[in-house]
Every structure is written in C-alpha cells, then in structure tokens.
Amino acid sequence: MARAPTTFDPFNAVAEPKRRQLLEVLGTSESAVNELVEKLGWTQPMVSKHLGVLKQVGLVNERRVGRQRLYRLNAEALKPIYDWVTPFEQLWNARYERLDQLLQNLQEEKKNVRTK
Amino acid sequence: MARAPTTFDPFNAVAEPKRRQLLEVLGTSESAVNELVEKLGWTQPMVSKHLGVLKQVGLVNERRVGRQRLYRLNAEALKPIYDWVTPFEQLWNARYERLDQLLQNLQEEKKNVRTK
C-alpha cells in the first residue's frame, strides 16, 4: 500500500505547504485563478492543480463567472483538523499552568511573610 | 519533485491516520512498543516504523529502559498545526456569532416592547 492520496482527507491535502498558503490567501477573499497566480507568483497550471486537490477534499468551492473561475475557502472542511489538534493544547499548556500556580504560591508566601 | 517526506514536518507526519491514532494513545500515557502493539493490534514492525517517523519530526520522545523503549508524546511539536488551523475557526463560527447577535437583538426588542 502506498501513501494515502492527497485527496483522501483534509490532513493529507493540507500537508503540502503550498496548499496551506493557498488556503490562507483564500481565507481573505474569493479569488480567480489569475489573481492567485499573480498574488503567489506560481505558474498557472501549478495553481490550478493545487486548487483541484483542495476542491476534491471540499476545502474550496468553485464558482464560474464568465471565463473566470472564482474560488473561495470552505473553512468548515478544516474542522476535523481543528477538532483533532485542539485537545492536545492543554498538554503543552499544562506546564505553564503549573508554573503559574508556582508563581502564585510564591506571591502568597511573600504576602504572608510581609504580614507576619 | 515528489511529495514531501513524512518526516518533513508535523503536517506531513500527521497526515497518516495511523500516526494520529498512535499520538492519541501516547497522549494518555507513555508506552513501550509491545504495549502499543497490544493496544492497537498492529504488527510490531508497523508500530516501530510509525514511531520512527514520529520521532524524527520530534512528535515523540524515546526513553530506553532495559530492553524496552518507552515512547511519550511531545505535544509542543503539534503547535504549528494548532497555530495554523485555529485562526480559521472564526470563519466557520462567524455565522453562529451573527445568529447570536440576531437572537440578542430579538431579546432586546422584546424587553423594549414589555417596558413600553
């Protein structure tokens, strides 16, 4: 078995840095392909191909206007990533909470010393 | 150019569902390889290989005890993913915020009607 296709899920689609960049730009505003080509400085086929992957996973939606195709972010499709990663946040914050606790205890002690 | 190696960054490492599962288990407690084999029901080489990838990106740390190797999650290494994805959350929450606003306005109107 090979690696899962980039179109398998948002995790795989977003593993590619260029696609993350694309989503960041589209997070700001709906854009046509040529606008993205200009903003990002990539070749047109490159932009189209990455958009194709993002569309297949539902991370962007396409809207045809004249000869242009306007792409916009579908942020909800990022939710699986958000939901998966956020629970871990408390693990790397735990130490700071403990540090806070420690500092607070020290403050309390200081106060007690002063009032004694 | 091919796809970036799985060891390139946390995004690529975590694109593989099995590795996410592994991290979830290690989020609970430090574990030896044989414990993971049992908990997950995978073959031992499979567990070792995925752990190898996770170790290379710094998502897990290894500790040798006797002939066992204990692996534990290094949650901080997930921060880049957390930091990248969380800003998007407001985009899919925006509609609910607007709904909240709407409901609040309705409540206000009700109050005004009553007090009038």
Place this chain on the structure above:
DNA sequence: TTTACATATTCCCATATTGGAATATAATAT
C-alpha cells in the same frame, strides 16, 4: 469565424510512500 483570454489537463520524471515478510540488533535471563 477568427482571435484572445482564462483555466484545466496530459505527459513526463524522480522520489517517497505503506505494509508485509524476513531478518538483524540489543538486552536480559537461564
């Protein structure tokens, strides 16, 4: 209808993958 513009698709290559099976390494116990 021909021309110009906007975008998508195809063909190519080098590279890396996951999983399975077999094997190697390392540490402890007998």
Place this chain on the structure above:
DNA sequence: ATATTATATTCCAATATGGGAATATGTAAA
C-alpha cells in the same frame, strides 16, 4: 554460552506525488 524477549531494519511491491512543459478546453471579444 545460549535461549528468550523487545525492538529496529531491510527488502519488496504497488502507488501516488509535485513540478515543468506542452497542450487542450471553454468563453468572450473583434
């Protein structure tokens, strides 16, 4: 020293990648 346990590594196959170049498709303007 040898057997046993715990883990890592190697070899294999099938598969998919991303980028470049060239080309196809689709839409509107002249």
